[in-house]
Amino acid sequence: MNYVERDATRSLAEALPHSRGRVTDIAARGEPYTWALGGALALGIVMIVGFLALVLYNGATTFIPKPITVVTLADGAVVAGEPFRSESYRPGPAVLEKLAPEVRARIAANDGYAGRTLYRIGNYDIYNEDFRWVSDFEVARMGHPTDLIYAERLEWGPFIGRLKSVHVGGAVREAASMPETELARLHGEARARWQRLRGIERSEIGAVNHQIERERLAVRKAEIAHGAGSAEARQRAAEAAIRIAELQREYDRLAAEARRLREQDRAVRVTLAAIGGEEKELALSALVRFYPANAISLTGKAGIYLSRWWEFLSDEPREANTEGGVMPAIFGTFAMTLLLVIAVTPFGVITALYLREYARQGRLVSVIRISVNNLAGVPSIVYGVFGLGFFAYVLGGSIDQLFYPERLPNPTFGTGGLLWASLTLALLTVPVVIVATEEALAAVPRSMREGSLACGASKWQTIRNIVLPRAMPGIMTGIILAMARGAGEVAPLMLVGVVKLAPELPVDGFFPFVHLERSFMHLGFHIFDVGFQSRNSEAGKPMVFVTTVLLVGLIFLMNISAIAIRNRLKRKFAGSQF
Amino acid sequence: MAAIAEMQSSAPATEYHAKHGDQGPVIEVRDFNLWYGAAQALHDITMTIERGLVTALIGPSGCGKSTLLRCLNRMNDLVDGLTIRGTMLLEGQDIYDARTDVIALRKRMGMVFQKPNPFPMSIYENVIYPLRVDGIRDRRILDETVERALRGAALWEEAKDRLNESALGLSGGQQQRLCIARAIAGDPEVLLMDEPCSALDPIATLKIEELIDKLSGQYTIIIVTHNMQQAARVSDNTAFMYLGRLIEYGETEQVFTTPRLQRTLDYVTGRFG
Numbered sequence: 142m143n144y145v146e147r148d149a150t151r152s153l154a155e156a157l158p159h160s161r162g163r164v165t166d167i168a169a170r171g172e173p174y175t176w177a178l179g180g181a182l183a184l185g186i187v188m189i190v191g192f193l194a195l196v197l198y199n200g201a202t203t204f205i206p207k208p209i210t211v212v213t214l215a216d217g218a219v220v221a222g223e224p225f226r227s228e229s230y231r232p233g234p235a236v237l238e239k240l241a242p243e244v245r246a247r248i249a250a251n252d253g254y255a256g257r258t259l260y261r262i263g264n265y266d267i268y269n270e271d272f273r274w275v276s277d278f279e280v281a282r283m284g285h286p287t288d289l290i291y292a293e294r295l296e297w298g299p300f301i302g303r304l305k306s307v308h309v310g311g312a313v314r315e316a317a318s319m320p321e322t323e324l325a326r327l328h329g330e331a332r333a334r335w336q337r338l339r340g341i342e343r344s345e346i347g348a349v350n351h352q353i354e355r356e357r358l359a360v361r362k363a364e365i366a367h368g369a370g371s372a373e374a375r376q377r378a379a380e381a382a383i384r385i386a387e388l389q390r391e392y393d394r395l396a397a398e399a400r401r402l403r404e405q406d407r408a409v410r411v412t413l414a415a416i417g418g419e420e421k422e423l424a425l426s427a428l429v430r431f432y433p434a435n436a437i438s439l440t441g442k443a444g445i446y447l448s449r450w451w452e453f454l455s456d457e458p459r460e461a462n463t464e465g466g467v468m469p470a471i472f473g474t475f476a477m478t479l480l481l482v483i484a485v486t487p488f489g490v491i492t493a494l495y496l497r498e499y500a501r502q503g504r505l506v507s508v509i510r511i512s513v514n515n516l517a518g519v520p521s522i523v524y525g526v527f528g529l530g531f532f533a534y535v536l537g538g539s540i541d542q543l544f545y546p547e548r549l550p551n552p553t554f555g556t557g558g559l560l561w562a563s564l565t566l567a568l569l570t571v572p573v574v575i576v577a578t579e580e581a582l583a584a585v586p587r588s589m590r591e592g593s594l595a596c597g598a599s600k601w602q603t604i605r606n607i608v609l610p611r612a613m614p615g616i617m618t619g620i621i622l623a624m625a626r627g628a629g630e631v632a633p634l635m636l637v638g639v640v641k642l643a644p645e646l647p648v649d650g651f652f653p654f655v656h657l658e659r660s661f662m663h664l665g666f667h668i669f670d671v672g673f674q675s676r677n678s679e680a681g682k683p684m685v686f687v688t689t690v691l692l693v694g695l696i697f698l699m700n701i702s703a704i705a706i707r708n709r710l711k712r713k714f715a716g717s718q719f
Numbered sequence: 720m721a722a723i724a725e726m727q728s729s730a731p732a733t734e735y736h737a738k739h740g741d742q743g744p745v746i747e748v749r750d751f752n753l754w755y756g757a758a759q760a761l762h763d764i765t766m767t768i769e770r771g772l773v774t775a776l777i778g779p780s781g782c783g784k785s786t787l788l789r790c791l792n793r794m795n796d797l798v799d800g801l802t803i804r805g806t807m808l809l810e811g812q813d814i815y816d817a818r819t820d821v822i823a824l825r826k827r828m829g830m831v832f833q834k835p836n837p838f839p840m841s842i843y844e845n846v847i848y849p850l851r852v853d854g855i856r857d858r859r860i861l862d863e864t865v866e867r868a869l870r871g872a873a874l875w876e877e878a879k880d881r882l883n884e885s886a887l888g889l890s891g892g893q894q895q896r897l898c899i900a901r902a903i904a905g906d907p908e909v910l911l912m913d914e915p916c917s918a919l920d921p922i923a924t925l926k927i928e929e930l931i932d933k934l935s936g937q938y939t940i941i942i943v944t945h946n947m948q949q950a951a952r953v954s955d956n957t958a959f960m961y962l963g964r965l966i967e968y969g970e971t972e973q974v975f976t977t978p979r980l981q982r983t984l985d986y987v988t989g990r991f992g
Binding site for chain 1: 822826828830839851853905
């Protein structure tokens with residue numbers, strides 16, 4: 142007995158090292174796969190975080206006021222500007238030839254490379270360029286004089302130079318002798334006056350024009366309804382003439398008020414001097430803000446930073462979108478996404494309900510399902526073309542003929558607009574909602590449906606009371622995905638209603654208050670426009686980053702709220718055993 | 720063809736010795752056959768369900784007892800490829816007649832399933848669901864129904880203070896009693912129970928059995944069960960099914976003590992199945 146046991150132990154011990162030593166197949170062991178999967182995940186996360194960090198860093202630092210460097214070149218010229226970025230480059234032979242021998246030797250010692258810095262020199266109206274490269278070997282002297290100002294103007298981009306004098310009424314005062322607070326007060330007054338002037342020109346005169354246009358359209362409508370020259374049309378024209386005369390008086394009053402303000406505005410002027418001595422005289426109100434870039438305190442910097450953000454978020458763009466704000470684009474993106482969700486949700490959910498609950502599962506339904514999934518792979522620009530051709534021209538054209546004949550040949554709905562853009566994107570994203578909803582419906586347990594049917598509920602009552610509430614979190618997931626896809630889409634929008642600059646928001650104070658036929662601005666298109674379509678893409682680059690931050694932030698915000706709603710729905714079903 | 724007919728005719732005839740109720744049968748099944756696609760699941764079932772009594776359907780898995788139960792309120796309509804031949808009458812009305820309103824039919828039969836399936840709503844909403852789908856909104860009627868149904872399902876004392884809480888917070892046994900309350904809220908004539916205790920622990924099972932005892936007489940109950948003791952304890956009549964055929968249908972006491980067929984005896988004593 143004892144012997145046998147010992148024998149057995151020994152044979153086991155003999156067997157073990159053998160089995161331990163054997164190299165098991167790599168596919169049979171889990172670790173390499175775990176590492177590969179973890180590595181892939183890490184790579185994905187690094188890319189996403191890196192991208193977001195790049196965008197956030199550039200977006201957040203764009204509005205920080207930067208110091209101005211004054212560079213005196215070897216040939217005596219003076220350049221003043223914000224250092225924008227530096228790089229090393231290889232100067233061409235023609236440039237090298239003109240250089241002093243010791244400079245040439247230094248460059249040669251550096252493998253033919255030299256450093257250079259890009260300065261934002263502003264003063265586009267004087268220099269005809271916003272940026273200038275300065276090679277390191279050209280530099281004779283560098284300084285940061287404290288009396289230089291950086292002024293953002295309504296036109297021609299920033300001005301970098303000195304504030305020379307201020308003209309109030311007829312009197313001319315040297316800027317140097319003027320207390321800072323008085324200058325700030327004058328500037329505040331001038332800006333307020335300018336805002337008021339713009340208010341009159343844009344809103345009040347705009348309202349009068351709108352009413353005159355409405356009277357004209359009413360006459361045109363009567364002529365179409367009763368025939369030109371008929372009694373009704375003549376009567377309507379007479380009524381309109383009285384109204385228009387009234388409105389014209391109102392217009393004249395406003396125009397006079399505007400003229401008075403503009404004269405006051407013109408009376409307060411400043412003279413700016415560029416670093417090379419060129420002078421520029423302009424109205425004080427044309428300066429959006431100005432600050433002594435090299436003498437500004439930290440709190441002053443913070444104030445400038447915040448006021449730039451505020452302007453960006455709340456104002457309209459100017460200077461071909463490279464400056465000012467993006468409020469219309471934020472509004473347009475938000476409104477379009479909201480309309481997209483309103484359109485895509487019932488459409489997608491109803492389709493999925495029919496496919497999953499009512500249609501007889503067979504070959505036809507399979508074909509439809511595959512087709513729906515394939516729709517998600519159609520290039521988005523194709524949807525844009527379809528939206529323009531079908532929604533805008535066919536549908537919109539018919540609506541115009543039926544309801545707005547008096548406005549023709551000017552299209553109302555018969556051109557790209559907010560409604561058509563939203564519907565086009567709804568079409569683009571509907572497969573996502575259909576697929577997600579079908580999955581969610583399929584996941585509702587059979588026992589729930591049977592329980593409801595056994596209580597004597599009809600099929601529709603079962604779907605409405607039991608199936609849809611249960612499937613809601615899954616449906617919400619589909620809507621979130623659709624929303625994220627739709628809000629970031631640009632290509633089809635260029636065809637169906639997004640424009641570079643839309644002065645009128647789709648919502649205003651005139652009946653019917655919401656104007657879905659209007660073209661609108663969109664953050665995604667804004668990025669494309671500022672980055673690649675503006676006269677100086679270098680100047681637009683910071684704005685591209687800021688706008689991207691804003692677009693990503695907006696989508697993030699909308700997703701977070703949708704996820705919050707979904708989680709609330711999910712909690713309602715928590716503790717379910719099925 | 721002839722061979723098949725011979726085989727069918729050679730199948731042993733059902734032994735009938737079921738107890739008759741005072742009020743006559745409520746359901747009559749005549750020569751009922753059912754096919755899932757090509758496979759026949761029920762063969763020539765003929766039986767009557769007596770009003771006010773508890774009828775147990777027993778038999779090994781796959782013998783067709785659940786299928787038979789689900790045919791009674793046409794829950795099998797949801798299954799594709801189903802073929803039916805034969806008659807089923809509820810108080811003389813043909814259940815499978817094309818003119819029969821399935822929804823009205825189901826309202827006359829409450830059903831309790833194998834696993835408790837309360838809806839993700841409050842206890843109150845769960846109980847009144849059959850009334851809600853009828854469009855009843857009168858708060859007084861709804862309140863009365865909730866109390867009556869919950870008392871009927873012996874859940875009132877436990878649930879009366881938490882009527883507006885989610886039904887999913889109840890224990891498994893309580894959930895099943897809630898499902899019974901929901902099944903009787905619409906005041907049906909027949910209560911169909913498809914293995915109502917198979918997902919429950921012994922104490923919860925005992926409570927459900929007591930409840931069935933209490934409800935018998937008031938409702939006609941048909942219960943499918945795998946638990947022989949349960950069938951013996953709660954039912955008046957027992958139907959033993961095997962391979963889609965009704966083998967023996969008789970008074971419970973006799974089926975379990977002195978069945979007329981050897982096969983029934985083998986099954987109820989646990990020798991096969």
